Amino acid sequence: MRYSAFSIVKNALSGNLKWKPQWRQAEPKSHYDVIIVGGGGHGLATAYYLAKEFGVKNVAVLEKGYLGSGNVGRNTTIVRSNYMLPGNEPFYEFSMKLWEGLERELNYNVMLSQRGVIMLYHSDGQRDAYIRRGNAMWMEGVAAELIERDQLKKMIPFLNYDHARYPILGGLLQRRAGTARHDAVAWGYARGADRHGVDIIEHCEVTAIRRENGVVTGVDTTKGFIGCGKLALAAAGNSSRVGEMADLKLPIESHVLQAFVTEGLKPCIDHVIVYGGGHFYISQSDKGGLVFGAEIDGYTSYAQRGNLATAEHVMEEGVAMIPGLSRVRVLRSWAGVMDMSMDGSPIIDRTPIDNLYLNCGWCYGGFKATPASGYCFAHLIAKNDTHPVARFLRLDRFARGYVVDEAGAGPQPNLH
Amino acid sequence: MASLITCPHCGVRPKEEFAIRGDASLVRPAPTASDEAWHDYVYVRANPRGRTLEHWQHVGGCRRFLVVERDTFTHEVHSVTDGAAFARENGK
Numbered sequence: 001m002r003y004s005a006f007s008i009v010k011n012a013l014s015g016n017l018k019w020k021p022q023w024r025q026a027e028p029k030s031h032y033d034v035i036i037v038g039g040g041g042h043g044l045a046t047a048y049y050l051a052k053e054f055g056v057k058n059v060a061v062l063e064k065g066y067l068g069s070g071n072v073g074r075n076t077t078i079v080r081s082n083y084m085l086p087g088n089e090p091f092y093e094f095s096m097k098l099w100e101g102l103e104r105e106l107n108y109n110v111m112l113s114q115r116g117v118i119m120l121y122h123s124d125g126q127r128d129a130y131i132r133r134g135n136a137m138w139m140e141g142v143a144a145e146l147i148e149r150d151q152l153k154k155m156i157p158f159l160n161y162d163h164a165r166y167p168i169l170g171g172l173l174q175r176r177a178g179t180a181r182h183d184a185v186a187w188g189y190a191r192g193a194d195r196h197g198v199d200i201i202e203h204c205e206v207t208a209i210r211r212e213n214g215v216v217t218g219v220d221t222t223k224g225f226i227g228c229g230k231l232a233l234a235a236a237g238n239s240s241r242v243g244e245m246a247d248l249k250l251p252i253e254s255h256v257l258q259a260f261v262t263e264g265l266k267p268c269i270d271h272v273i274v275y276g277g278g279h280f281y282i283s284q285s286d287k288g289g290l291v292f293g294a295e296i297d298g299y300t301s302y303a304q305r306g307n308l309a310t311a312e313h314v315m316e317e318g319v320a321m322i323p324g325l326s327r328v329r330v331l332r333s334w335a336g337v338m339d340m341s342m343d344g345s346p347i348i349d350r351t352p353i354d355n356l357y358l359n360c361g362w363c364y365g366g367f368k369a370t371p372a373s374g375y376c377f378a379h380l381i382a383k384n385d386t387h388p389v390a391r392f393l394r395l396d397r398f399a400r401g402y403v404v405d406e407a408g409a410g411p412q413p414n415l416h
Numbered sequence: 417m418a419s420l421i422t423c424p425h426c427g428v429r430p431k432e433e434f435a436i437r438g439d440a441s442l443v444r445p446a447p448t449a450s451d452e453a454w455h456d457y458v459y460v461r462a463n464p465r466g467r468t469l470e471h472w473q474h475v476g477g478c479r480r481f482l483v484v485e486r487d488t489f490t491h492e493v494h495s496v497t498d499g500a501a502f503a504r505e506n507g508k
Contacts, residue, residue, distance in 0.1 A: 240463035251459040253438075254488070299417060299436050302465045302489045307417045309432050342459045398459040399451070411458050414436065 003107055022187055023067075023194035028201050031227035032060045034381055035219060037206050037242055038234035039063025041072035041182075041367065042359055044189035044200070045374020046234060046381070048106075051196035053375070054382035059198045060228075062221060064205035068186035071236050074304070074336035075367040076259050076281060076293045078272050080117045080177030081142055084133045087392030087404035088345060089140040094389045095372030096142075096176060102371060108188030111181035111286065117272040118147065118156070118171040120321070122163075126276055130172040137174070145173045156273065160323050166277035168321075179272060179283050185370055209245040209356075216246070216356050232357040232381050237302065237337025239360035246356055251342040251398050253413040255296045257364045258306035260314065260333045264288030273321070280317035290328060292318060296338060296364060298414045306335040338364050344416030345404035348376050349386070349395040357381050358395060363416055418486075418493045425478040425498070433476030440469040440483045440502075465489055471499065 001007060001020055011019055034050060036043045039061045050056040063069075079099050081092035102110055121127045127146075134144035148170045153161065161168045190200055201223065208220040209231065218227035235242040237254045269284040275294075282292035294314040297307050311333060318325045341347060341361030346369065351358050359377045362369060376390035386394075392404050398411075409415035421431050439461055445453040462468075465488055472484045481499035486492070497505075 238465075240461070241465055249456070249460045250463070251461065253461050253463050254465075297417070299470070299486075300439075300463065300468060300488050301417070301491065303491055307431075308419075342461075399455045412438065413461075414438065 022191040023200050026060075026199035026201050028060060028204065028221070028223050028226045029199065031218070032199070033058040033229045034232060035059075035226060035228040035230075036061045036232045036234055037219070038070075038236060039067050039190075039200060039202065040070045040234065040236055041068075041186050041189065041370040042236070042362070042373045042377070043234040044186060044193055045370050046232060046359070046377045047198045047200075047374075048189045048193040048196065049375045049378035050382060051193060051198050054378055056378075056382050057197045059193075060226065061193065061198060061200045062204045062206055062219070062226075063200070063202045066202050067190055067200065068183055071336040071338070071366060072186045072370070073183055074259065074334055075182055075364075076283070076291050077179045077182045077285075077367065078117065078177070078281065078283065079112070079180050079368040080174055080272075081368075082117065082119070082133065082137060082144060082172065082174045082177065083406060084136040085404055085406055086140075088406060089137060089142065091372055091376070091389045091393065092369065093140055093142050094375070095369050098371035098375065099180065100176070102185075102188070106188040106192045108184060108191060109181075110184045110188055112178065113180070113286075114176050114178040115271050115283070116173055116175045117177035117274065118152075118173045119274040120159075120168050120171045120276040122166040122169060122276050124169075127169060134172050143175065145175070147171045147173050156271065158268075158322055158324055159273075160321060163320060166320060177272065179285075182367060185367075189374070206242060206245070209242075211246065211353070215354050230355045230357065230381055232359065232377065234359040234377065236339050236360065236362060236366065239339045239358075243358070243360075246351070246353055248351055248358070250360065252361055253300050253340045254302055255299070255338045255340045255414060256301040256303065256306050256335050257293065257296045257338050258310060258314065258333055258335045259291065259293040260311070260330050261285070262290040262328045262330050265290065265328065275317055275321045277320065278317040280314060280321060282318065282322070289331065290325070296340070296414060302337055304335050304337060306333070338362070340413035340416060342398060342411040342413060343403035343405040344407050344409065346373070346393050347395050348373065348380060348390045348393045350380070350384075351395065417491045421472070421484065421493060422496050423474050423477055423482065424496060424501075425480055426474065429474070429477055433474060434472045434482075435475045437471035437473060437481070440471045467494065
């Protein structure tokens with residue numbers, strides 16, 4: 001069923017009893033051309049673009065929990081393309097362009113809100129770094145604006161401009177960036193993939209990857225063996241575990257990242273604001289809650305829960321930037337398992353096994369990449385050839401000395 | 417994550433006094449070792465779901481490097497050993 005104003009009226013007249021489920025509850029067939037492991041945003045987007053753009057229709061997405069139970073439902077919903085390095089910026093800008101057309105593409109309201117992302121600077125050195133980043137963005141055709149302190153005070157009056165340690169001197173603004181409704185992205189891609197014939201199989205955990213003569217023949221799952229022509233891994237925080245089933249050793253550590261939401265307030269924060277003195281970022285959801293987060297906890301973890309000391313640190317950063325936050329009550333906090341790569345950038349590549357493809361290393365920036373990640377991964381799987389904007393995101397870049405280290409932090413995942 | 421870590425030198429201390437360096441199971445290759453061996457040491461991680469060994473530094477106390485054995489899923493801490501003692505025991 002196509003969603004439209006007409007469909008809303010029509011269904012209202014029949015008491016809203018005739019809406020169909022957005023995707024089928026598929027049972028696995030014995031064989032698929034492509035199996036995607038991981039029913040998160042990236043896996044579902046990959047399935048959607050495989051079927052829609054690349055004509056590969058015999059596809060299954062295997063998800064061990066329920067659809068969207070992982071990081072696609074555990075992020076702070078920010079979408080942006082304000083990266084600096086030539087290996088990253090074209091990729092994220094490709095993603096931003098896909099975001100801008102996503103609702104029409106999927107016939108689904110993902111509530112994309114291009115409210116602008118502003119990254120604050122607190123020193124002359126940091127301003128220079130942001131000017132450089134802004135120039136790097138312009139070189140890739142992406143608009144960036146440097147907002148000086150006086151102008152910023154008019155835009156966002158409630159910041160702590162005269163903080164003793166981190167006075168706010170201005171910010172770098174990308175107006176096209178913003179937020180999207182994270183669950184709707186997963187559901188929209190799932191519905192779109194389903195309509196193109198993809199089987200989405202929930203509660204189906206992969207337990208082993210079967211290989212014969214050096215190629216993958218299928219996967220053992222909690223719903224039995226499923227054969228496949230090609231196998232694509234998009235398992236995010238569990239990439240190392242799934243990779244291990246095929247003897248892959250990955251440059252990945254799994255870390256825990258927390259996020260928080262407050263009680264609902266009247267509209268007060270119009271942008272996504274990123275603190276430059278730490279890593280704090282905040283926006284306001286359409287329900288009114290302030291959604292925020294900051295650094296990863298700093299230790300490897302597969303538990304989807306964080307540490308109170310980190311929560312305290314995040315709140316301190318928030319209050320340092322916006323003193324008024326001290327009066328707001330936090331309603332909920334949650335955590336996700338991040339696949340932190342050794343240079344802070346993702347991997348979309350082939351593996352040493354011919355028909356096994358890998359998508360991982362999203363650190364804590366995977367949500368904004370969802371459309372481009374899916375598109376480029378589908379391109380790679382269908383054509384066995386790397387999409388041009390993802391050509392730097394290779395698995396062997398560490399061995400070859402071509403790391404894409406946006407933070408310049410070195411091979412230390414808890415610092416990216 | 418456990419809130420308290422038993423430092424072999426300082427006793428029971430809050431975990432915020434410690435800085436986590438990372439995987440302690442890796443063995444530094446010889447300077448003349450192959451590029452592959454160095455690549456594996458610098459970039460490749462086992463990333464286990466379960467027991468793991470980590471280097472922690474007690475920056476808010478004795479400043480010694482410690483080896484903490486910890487579970488990455490339950491967050492339980494099994495043992496804390498001085499880094500030098502651990503290296504001697506394991507012949508590194």
